[in-house]
Amino acid sequence: MAPDRPGKDSPIRRDIERQPSVLAALQLRQAEFITAGRTWLRPDAGGRLFVAGCGDGYFAAAAAQNFAERLHVAWQVTGPLDLLLGSARLTPADRLLVISMSGNVDRTVESALAAKAAGTPVLALVNSPRGGRVGEIANACISLQLEDLAPFLCGTPSYTATLLALLALAVGAADGLAVPSLDTILDAQRLALAQTDGVLHKLGLPSGVRLLSAGADRATVAYGAAKLVELTRIPAWSGDLEEFAHSQYWSMATTDLVLVVATDPALARYADDTCEALHGLGVVTVAVDTPVSPVRHATHRITLPPSDAALAPLATAVPLQLLAAGLARLSGLDPDTRAHLKSDATRFRVSRLLTRRSLVGTGH
Numbered sequence: 001m002a003p004d005r006p007g008k009d010s011p012i013r014r015d016i017e018r019q020p021s022v023l024a025a026l027q028l029r030q031a032e033f034i035t036a037g038r039t040w041l042r043p044d045a046g047g048r049l050f051v052a053g054c055g056d057g058y059f060a061a062a063a064a065q066n067f068a069e070r071l072h073v074a075w076q077v078t079g080p081l082d083l084l085l086g087s088a089r090l091t092p093a094d095r096l097l098v099i100s101m102s103g104n105v106d107r108t109v110e111s112a113l114a115a116k117a118a119g120t121p122v123l124a125l126v127n128s129p130r131g132g133r134v135g136e137i138a139n140a141c142i143s144l145q146l147e148d149l150a151p152f153l154c155g156t157p158s159y160t161a162t163l164l165a166l167l168a169l170a171v172g173a174a175d176g177l178a179v180p181s182l183d184t185i186l187d188a189q190r191l192a193l194a195q196t197d198g199v200l201h202k203l204g205l206p207s208g209v210r211l212l213s214a215g216a217d218r219a220t221v222a223y224g225a226a227k228l229v230e231l232t233r234i235p236a237w238s239g240d241l242e243e244f245a246h247s248q249y250w251s252m253a254t255t256d257l258v259l260v261v262a263t264d265p266a267l268a269r270y271a272d273d274t275c276e277a278l279h280g281l282g283v284v285t286v287a288v289d290t291p292v293s294p295v296r297h298a299t300h301r302i303t304l305p306p307s308d309a310a311l312a313p314l315a316t317a318v319p320l321q322l323l324a325a326g327l328a329r330l331s332g333l334d335p336d337t338r339a340h341l342k343s344d345a346t347r348f349r350v351s352r353l354l355t356r357r358s359l360v361g362t363g364h
Contacts, residue, residue, distance in 0.1 A: 011150035011336045016321050020186040022157040023164055030168045030179050036142045037172020040123035047093030050076050052083045052111055056155040057099030062219035064166040067310040071174035080111035087114035094120045101158055103132025105355055112137045125165055154230045156321050160314050188304040188315035195302040196319040199286060200326040202300060206257035208235040212244050213261040220261055220313045224320030231328040231335045241270055254281050261288045263312040268293035288319050
């Protein structure tokens, strides 16, 4: 039984569909982000630039690394706990970009405090108006100003908007002038909607999902696995395409779904070999590819227009968002409310003890 396509009244569907307009609007603000990057993210002599976030913020920072390094920006992505544990090595010559949509994740707050104590200038990228607790700590704060369509939706346009903001901040850190045109990316996002709908109607409910890629989209599949965890109770894992053969493969059920993201022609050759091999086990595979990077042996293909590999994660996240929402519905859960998370009061409370102790008892 294939998942029903969410109607236009579905908040998560509308949230996913609005991404081209969200990114187009944010692109009009790129000068603001470039100026912030130029002002706050250029280390002094001997200093380093750290980019810290958890969850979607971490994935977006990692997805932006390929682009930043192309600009010769030494973009050091770190989790806030790793930054906190190494905070004794921070200096006033370093710079910290901390990412938190709410500004209230415990370890992110603590790492910002540690950087501030070391004299390291901190720029916060947030979505809340004042940046929460992180906004109070940072030397400067810049907000996406993205309005939520409904409470408690999983990060969809907030993720791609964060990624675009990071690209603009990297341009500023490199003393550049502009982010490349997004025309092809926005077309790819729109096309992804129809392409993924077609694939979803052909899928059954898998026992698990394995998401694989490499390069700039290695972070995209980690993000995709996180969306599946947030919206479904289907076990989901992400990994490097090559390392899959040496690790996850050996514990994979043949009823698992394997999804590969391969918009780079060199990577697509290896992804095609992987799908061809897995076909011998009867494993269903889905490929997010392009006409110039085809994964022909995949069972199902979501083929997007070719784009710059460093910008591709802005588009390749969209099919994974739709896949997570569709599989949630197929498994009997509601991706618009994620009620299965909050209805388990004990598990929800423990989640807040793990990451946001300040919010325990608030319902947020």
